[in-house]
Amino acid sequence: MPSISPPDSLGASSGLRRFWARFVDVHPGEGRTVGGACFILMGIVAAHVLLETARDALFLTELDAGALPFVYLAMAAISLLTAGVDRLISRAFGRKNALVLGLMVGATGTIFFYSEGMGQARAFALYLWAGVITTLLTVQFWLAVAQRFTPAQGRRLFGLLAAGGVLGGVLGSLGGALLVERFPIQSLLIASATLHLCTAWAVTAAPPATEVASPERRVAMREGLGAIRQNTYLVRVGLLLQVSVATLLLVDYVFKTEMATRLPPAQLGVSLARFYAVMNGVALVVQVFVTMHILQRMGTILALTILPLALLASGGVGLVLSAPLLFVLLAKGTDGALRFSLHRVSSELLFLPLTPEQRARSKPLLDSVLSRATQALVALLILLLTRFFGATAITFAFIMAGLSLVWIALAISLRKPYLERFRGALGGSERRPGYTLFQLDLNSVAILVEALSSPDENRVLTAMSLFAEERRSNLVPALVLYHPSPRVLARALEILPAPRRSDWIPLAERLLDHEDGQVRLAAVRALGMSGHLAKVDPASFGDQPGLAALAAFFLAEAGPAPSEHPALQKILSAEGDVHGQIVLLEAIMRSKSAGWAEAVLALDALGRAELDRTLPAAMARTKDPRFVPLLVARLSHRDGRTEARDALVGFGKVGLDALEAALYDRQTPPALRLHIPRAISRFSNEQAGEILVDAMARDLPGAIRYKALRGLGRLVSHGEYAPSESRILPLVELNLGEYVRLSTELRQLRARPGPRPLSGLLFFGLLEDKARQALERALRLFQTLHPREDFRRVFYGLVSGDAQSRIAATEILEVTSLGYSESLRVLLRTIADNIPGTSAAPEELIFGESEELSALSDLLLDADPLVAALSAAYAKEVDRFELEPAIEKATRNNAWLLESQEDGAR
Numbered sequence: 001m002p003s004i005s006p007p008d009s010l011g012a013s014s015g016l017r018r019f020w021a022r023f024v025d026v027h028p029g030e031g032r033t034v035g036g037a038c039f040i041l042m043g044i045v046a047a048h049v050l051l052e053t054a055r056d057a058l059f060l061t062e063l064d065a066g067a068l069p070f071v072y073l074a075m076a077a078i079s080l081l082t083a084g085v086d087r088l089i090s091r092a093f094g095r096k097n098a099l100v101l102g103l104m105v106g107a108t109g110t111i112f113f114y115s116e117g118m119g120q121a122r123a124f125a126l127y128l129w130a131g132v133i134t135t136l137l138t139v140q141f142w143l144a145v146a147q148r149f150t151p152a153q154g155r156r157l158f159g160l161l162a163a164g165g166v167l168g169g170v171l172g173s174l175g176g177a178l179l180v181e182r183f184p185i186q187s188l189l190i191a192s193a194t195l196h197l198c199t200a201w202a203v204t205a206a207p208p209a210t211e212v213a214s215p216e217r218r219v220a221m222r223e224g225l226g227a228i229r230q231n232t233y234l235v236r237v238g239l240l241l242q243v244s245v246a247t248l249l250l251v252d253y254v255f256k257t258e259m260a261t262r263l264p265p266a267q268l269g270v271s272l273a274r275f276y277a278v279m280n281g282v283a284l285v286v287q288v289f290v291t292m293h294i295l296q297r298m299g300t301i302l303a304l305t306i307l308p309l310a311l312l313a314s315g316g317v318g319l320v321l322s323a324p325l326l327f328v329l330l331a332k333g334t335d336g337a338l339r340f341s342l343h344r345v346s347s348e349l350l351f352l353p354l355t356p357e358q359r360a361r362s363k364p365l366l367d368s369v370l371s372r373a374t375q376a377l378v379a380l381l382i383l384l385l386t387r388f389f390g391a392t393a394i395t396f397a398f399i400m401a402g403l404s405l406v407w408i409a410l411a412i413s414l415r416k417p418y419l420e421r422f423r424g425a426l427g428g429s430e431r432r433p434g435y436t437l438f439q440l441d442l443n444s445v446a447i448l449v450e451a452l453s454s455p456d457e458n459r460v461l462t463a464m465s466l467f468a469e470e471r472r473s474n475l476v477p478a479l480v481l482y483h484p485s486p487r488v489l490a491r492a493l494e495i496l497p498a499p500r501r502s503d504w505i506p507l508a509e510r511l512l513d514h515e516d517g518q519v520r521l522a523a524v525r526a527l528g529m530s531g532h533l534a535k536v537d538p539a540s541f542g543d544q545p546g547l548a549a550l551a552a553f554f555l556a557e558a559g560p561a562p563s564e565h566p567a568l569q570k571i572l573s574a575e576g577d578v579h580g581q582i583v584l585l586e587a588i589m590r591s592k593s594a595g596w597a598e599a600v601l602a603l604d605a606l607g608r609a610e611l612d613r614t615l616p617a618a619m620a621r622t623k624d625p626r627f628v629p630l631l632v633a634r635l636s637h638r639d640g641r642t643e644a645r646d647a648l649v650g651f652g653k654v655g656l657d658a659l660e661a662a663l664y665d666r667q668t669p670p671a672l673r674l675h676i677p678r679a680i681s682r683f684s685n686e687q688a689g690e691i692l693v694d695a696m697a698r699d700l701p702g703a704i705r706y707k708a709l710r711g712l713g714r715l716v717s718h719g720e721y722a723p724s725e726s727r728i729l730p731l732v733e734l735n736l737g738e739y740v741r742l743s744t745e746l747r748q749l750r751a752r753p754g755p756r757p758l759s760g761l762l763f764f765g766l767l768e769d770k771a772r773q774a775l776e777r778a779l780r781l782f783q784t785l786h787p788r789e790d791f792r793r794v795f796y797g798l799v800s801g802d803a804q805s806r807i808a809a810t811e812i813l814e815v816t817s818l819g820y821s822e823s824l825r826v827l828l829r830t831i832a833d834n835i836p837g838t839s840a841a842p843e844e845l846i847f848g849e850s851e852e853l854s855a856l857s858d859l860l861l862d863a864d865p866l867v868a869a870l871s872a873a874y875a876k877e878v879d880r881f882e883l884e885p886a887i888e889k890a891t892r893n894n895a896w897l898l899e900s901q902e903d904g905a906r
Contacts, residue, residue, distance in 0.1 A: 038164030043199030054188035062123035072379030076372035095144040107196035173277035258815025279336030308404035407821030457485035481507040493522040545580030563598035585614040597624040612640030619649035634670040638882040681711030689721030735778035745855035757877035
């Protein structure tokens, strides 16, 4: 009987899954494939780290560090030969089997070098062997992986795969450090060979997966290089990879030279093993917790610049402090922490937008042949500089700094071509299926036609959709109209009508009496749209108003005056059924005839609320200017308001001019006027933007101006209008001035000592609200000039009680206001100190009667009647007799507000 986990353990496991889900995004069905790939890469890298540790220690013990340039040159030459062999094996056995064979050869060759006495020749050969076999295995692995994952999967999963490789590096380096403390350094060769064999077994046991076939024909090196030269994107990728290879080879050379110089031979193995263990541990942390976050937040291209930037920083520290050892350790540590984590993942993502053929041609050349050629050139450079110019670590630090700058520039230059390639790879025209029905053989067409007679409605619908999408509906036989499925019949009646085809007509006429209402409706529509109305009689659908209306529509549309057709008269009258009228309006919406205006007018005159959502579109279809005022009036109705806006847009400039006139007409009802700015913003053109800017500058009610501001923001955010600074900045300054005025007066009034009168609670709340509204309007206007900046967050930062948020918001305003007038910048700099109700506003001001008197004098004359009325009530309660004339005037002018407030209180 299976055990049941207690609730707390379930909660803990669920919490653990949620925690790891932030770093790992494996979808159902991908687990085995991803896990197998991670294990394989972990084995390859662990074996490489063991082999690398042994190779470096034995080489630096048996030979002088000055021999490193010679081994780099020899490795490059051998790699050029082995790359051709690798292509032959991969083409003959496939990527998976080639990887198995490579691992077996790696194990055999590594065991061959095991002996107690190494000697210079064997140490030199071991260095060559380790470099060549690791390069080949890594290229084979990533090519095999690229065949198994789509670009979208690659973005999610390559980081996880690389984490498996980094984990292998950690395990390999830790195991190596433990082994060399108890056994000779040669024991690492046996461990590496064993791991190669275990990994080969894991490859053979990996779950099968659908692969994209590699090109079968042989691709010569010259042809591959020609393909790279013809592709600008690949040229840039190749240059970036080769610059990175050159830079990291210099790091490797300087590190090993310093280690060989500063450490005795007996300590080299242990020291290198420990250093590699620490380095790979850091790399694992970076890969698991940092890499995917960087890729998601910064993107692939910017992620490629992090390693060269870190190397630049390491070189800078070494140069400033004149500390070669510190520079070497920092540079090599950076290399180890980022090369096989962040840099490896971002580099592999550069190849995902390519087609499988392009990837198979270019990646082996770039990763092996060209990389080794680059290493050969760098090795020659090292040889020349050390032998003839006495170059030191500081010299190479300068060279690395220059190469890092080139690396960064190349990465940034890849941004545009990478995005273009990636968009195309994820759904552009380049990746659409390369076949059409013209290329199908007769057997394939016969299979599709056979599917049309299947009793399974889904098979029939799929086949018909395929024919319709390829514009080959003529291959669908009319006999499909005998199918028992109503869904099949309705779909067939949609695709069968075509010019010069009439075999379906008798069968469709038979379906006019079908038991399913949707089939009957589809039959009427198909016959009506094709003009075959001989058996379509509205009178025969007396108990089905929708069918009757549709039949009447097609009969009327065939005549010279559709709206006057006798079959429509009852439908257009008050006695007509609402459902039939809706069906008629929907048919008019799709009609190509311009003679339906009178019918739509008749239906509008009925005043039925059920028609509010279909009438506007039918009005727009007729293009009759008589409907424009009717549509404007409909903006005051909740039902159908959206449809009325869309219909007005369909009338173009005529509709926009009507909206502008209604906006400025004082006779327009307030409930209607309030919705006009949003309707104007739907026109998405410059004239609409200019109208909205004008509305904010005119003497209109505040609610309307706010609606105009929001509509303007919509136009700007969608890129449909770019207002000029000369029109927006005065409005910004006006609203900021209003904000500063109100907030300053509010602070002056709040400074009065003692208890506040009851009227002050409402009065102060109103002033605070109006001040915030003025600030919000100013920042929304600022947003129209800087659409990429998020001024909504700036606003909340300013009004928050958090000092850091206010500082950040103020800094953004400072930066974005550069180049504007000094008066505007002064206003922007003062707003952080004038936020009512927050800790930013100094509430502990000393009370001054003159300041309070000045504030109340101004507020009693405020254009807002509510502000003036409440300020009069407040002034009375605080006994400001000096303002008695102004108080009486404000009370008299706004008595209706005060009376309604008192009635509400009672």
